[in-house]
Amino acid sequence: MENRVKLSTLISPGFYGAHRALREGRVNELVLAGGRGSTKSSFAAIELVLELLRRPGCHAAALRRVGATLRPSVYEQILWAIGRLGLAGAFEATVSPLRITLKATGQRILFFGLDDAGKLKSVKLPFGHLGVIWFEELDQFEGPAQIRSALQSLARGGDRTLVLESFNPPPSPKSWVNRMACETLPGRMVHRSDYRSVPPEWLGRRFLEDAQALFRRDETAFRNEYLGEAVGGGAAVFLNLRLEPIPEKIIKEQERRYHGVDWGWYPDPWAFNTCGWQAGERRVLVWDEATRSRASNAETARILLEKGVMAGPQGTESLYADSAEPKSCGDYRAAGLACRGVKKGPGSLAAGMKWLQSAREIWIDPGRCPDTAREFARYEYQKDPRDGQVLPGWPDRDNHHIDAVRYALSPVWRRRGQE
DSSP, X not given: OTTTSOGGGTSOGGGHHHHHHHHTTOOSEEEEEEOTTSOHHHHHHHHHHHHHXXXXXXXXXXXXXXXXGTIIIIIHHXXXXXXXXXXXXXXXXXXXXXXXXXXXXXXXXEEEEGGGGGGGGGOOOSSSEEEEEEXXXXXXXXXXXXXXXXXXXXXXXXXXXXXXXXXXXXSOTTSHHHHHTTOOOTTEEEEEEOGGGSOHHHHOHHHHHHHHHHHHHOHHHHHHHTTOOOOOSSOBSOSOEEESOOOHHHHHHOSOEEEXXXXXXXXXXXXXXXXXXXXXXXXXXXXXXXXXXXXXXHHHHHHHHHHTTTOSSTTSEEEEEETTOHHHHHHHHXXXXXXXXXXXXXXXXXXXXXXXXHSSEEEEOTTTOHXXXXXXXXXXOOBOTTTOOBOSSOOSSSOHHHHHHHHHTHHHHSOTTOO
């Protein structure tokens, strides 16, 4: 069937990798986080139909938070996908009940709004099970508990249920969907997209002009609405985050690896990171981490040795840690790790933080570094409870990997002679 219509005419190039992963059955949950015009919902609708064709023993369901929004959104989107796939004659669509049926097999596509969640418990299928479940506009649902409850009612029986979750990331990094998109789970793939990977003729001149007009008027709003970035609600410390996988090729191209450690025990954990610095692009790369609580210096040193820290050619690696614990730095040196304490002084914290903020991009691999991605995404300035105004300075909490990255890159941001 997939040869009947050339899928490259239906799927934006940015989704080719996700399509292959679904076609090969390597993904059980696909999180589609994207900005306006990214075609993520079109992609979800196409893949829902393709999944039914690949697996004739299953059915599908599309869900929205409010039932009244089903027909003009997911229902019409799936009908569009069926038509573009050249299969309009193969399906029968009804509006009462809201349902689409593949005539040859009797497979159904059902539609539910969670404002009437009781309907989920009474779902009757003529055969098989629900093998595909699509949550559209995921950020509008109440939270993970509501999603779990829906899946417990719907994802019963069968050998596999594919879950598709599409949404425009809200501005706040603390939003439950933005936090979820930073979490790595077996079988979960997080795909981020924006309109820049879509053929311009698919979007039209008006769309592109509107995007550029918003960019000129309000860059922060543009980054959230069109690029799908969690830019914060005015209190986010880091507005330059990029939370995406870093290709192995880019990691191998780094001529120098910068390692950093923030000492901790409990409740504050010990935190470690490996970073890179692309000077021409002013880009920070973060691709490795470790986090431990109640771990001795000998234990954490062993972790770094097993990772091969400081095992490269001389001059290609450095390891910096908080100088407030000279004994810990000494323990690492005794274990064979050339660990140096970061010199502190008046203004050093501000200098390091402002340098990180001034980088054009802080690119963190959330799969390799989930704790680091969460810290950077959720780190916000404190606000005055009386008037809501942002307070100066940086909160000294939940910033262990932020400190580790700051220490690691201290040779870059400190002036010559101050390392």
